[in-house]
Amino acid sequence: MPAKLSAIDTAKFVAAKRACEFVEDGMRVGLGTGSTAAWLVRCLGELVEDGLKITGVPTSIRTAELARDVGISVTTLDEAKWLDLTIDGADEYDPELNLIKGGGGALLQEKIVATASDRMIVIADRTKQVETLGAFPLPVEVIPFGWQTTKALLEETIAALDVMGDKVTLRMDGNAPYITDEGNHILDLHLGRIGNARQMALVLNQIPGVVENGLFIDICDIVVTGNGNGRVQVKDINNGSSSEDVIEFDEDENLFADLGD
Incomplete structure (x- = not known):
């Protein structure tokens, strides 16, 4: 069995677990790139194994490989044309849910996929929350x-x-x-x-010469922020709501301890 999760890994895991609650049967879902998004893909893989039917549109080659490994049906954005939801991580987010993304090198595909979705949900740990963007390059x-x-x-x-x-x-x-x-x-x-x-x-x-930048302005709808104690905050910028709950899980059965930074 994997060793006890660190606080940062627990935060990423519970954020990913909570974000999965927004995914419904039959959805076309954009799958983000990076260490936090990888937790999401693994969590969705478990739901697919239990019978959830979704189609994933990955934002990078490595996300596509992981999605296939965990049993998620994968297609291209050209085939899907439009998505119900995209779930991705962020390097920073501010109070208006504007983001800096691209630390994982996939900002172009991430922005294209996010803007081709009805909603974008960001999953993050508390360290990604800032008052003003820019500390992260x-x-x-x-x-x-x-x-x-x-x-x-x-x-x-x-x-x-x-x-x-x-x-x-x-x-x-x-x-x-x-x-x-x-x-x-x-x-x-x-x-x-x-x-x-x-x-x-x-x-x-x-x-x-510039293809795209990593500022995601007015794209993110919801941020799900995980904490090391298992608590999760959900902020919806569209309706102004904010909620908090605790994600319960049995760490001895957790399969995700290899997905840290």
Whole structure:
């Protein structure tokens, strides 16, 4: 049996478990990428094993592989066309449920899938909640051609915006640049604080060479936040509701202890 879960793993697990309650039989569900989203995929896999019928649209190659491994039927967004729900993690979220995403390198597919859904639910632990976005480096996906020119344009642009820092770094994978599923690079913007996230999102996408940025503005509908003691908060931005409950589970039967960061 796996060892006792850490507080952070417990928080991710209970958030994922609670988010599964929004999934209904027959739904087409966008499946996010990252360590927290992986817990969701495993939880959904258990429900599928018990008879739940859903179709998953993964946001990355690795999520697709995990979904198939746990028995979830997988299709493409082109085949599904529109989704009932997308559930994904986040690197940061603010009180208005605006997000920074892309720490796992899948921001482009994640944003496309999320915006092709009736609702987006974010699952997170308490550390992802912030008053102002920007402490987590903001990922920007860029095409490889002329990326250094794109980097210089980004540096020039953010220097004129309401931020605390203006450092831009190329994301690496060992000694080579990180390559996204679409064959692009990621430039991480170390901003410290983003004074106007909406303006930032619009301005960044006007720069030649930029494919997409990791700011998710007015996309997320619900955030499910897990805590290390098993408590879960659910905040719905559309109806202004907020609720809290406790997720009970038998840790000795937990199969997810290998899904930490």
